[in-house]
Amino acid sequence: MSLDEEYTAYVSGRLSWLRKIAYPLCQDWHRADDLVQTAITRLYVKWRQARAADDLDAYVRVMLIRVFLAEQRGGWFSRVRLTSAISHQPFETGDRDMAMDITRALAAVPPRQRATLVLRFHCDLSVEQTAHALGCSTGTVKSQTARGLATLRSMLGAPESRLARTEDH
Structure with a gap:
């Protein structure tokens, strides 16, 4: 199988x-697709190196997170939204009202903290794995x-006691 075929597969x-992973970071499916597109384009350029990881x-998850964080540091023109922040795509399961509330609340969290929360709780990474992905310390x-x-x-x-157990995760 050629390198291009491996990458495509x-x-x-x-x-x-x-x-x-991208959607909870940016709260918009179109923007999530853009983040993914940028990440997989960078992956293609580094495929020889990446496939040996x-x-x-x-x-690849680290690449995606770094694309998101780099976009947040960009100029104002790269953050202009032409659509609403609320997804029109239906949620797969669970309480839809709660999911929409969480989506809105997550959008209010600063980008670096949002990336940390997504990695820790959506991707279920440990503190150490999250630190590695973000290139920072466990502290x-x-x-x-x-x-x-x-x-x-x-x-x-939310009362402190209800979400307190989440921090120990």
């Missing part, structure tokens, strides 16, 4: 997974997680 199998999924991950959860609590009006 990998990306084809992981597109849905990448979109599911011990954990290719982790490598930074812990503080960003605590601040992000505090913002979510204030937006959702």
Whole structure:
């Protein structure tokens, strides 16, 4: 199998997974698709190096997170939204009202904290894995997680005791 065929097979199998990571970061399916497109384009350029990684999924997830964070640091023109922040795509399962509330609250969390929360709780990464993905210390991950959860609590009006167990996760 050629390098291009390997790349195509990998990306084809992981597109849905990448979109599911990108959406909670940016709160918009179109923007999530743009993030994924940028990440897989960068992956293509680095495919020889990436395919040799011990954990290719982790490598690509880091690329996606870094694309998101780099976009947040860009100029105002790169953050102009032409659509609403609320997704018109139906949720797969669960309480839709709660999911919409969480989506709105997550949008209010600063980008770096949002990336930390997505990696920790949506991707179920450990503190150490999250620190590696973000290129920071475990202490930074812990503080960003605590601040992000505090913002979510204030937006959702959640009592401290209900979300307290989440921080130990």
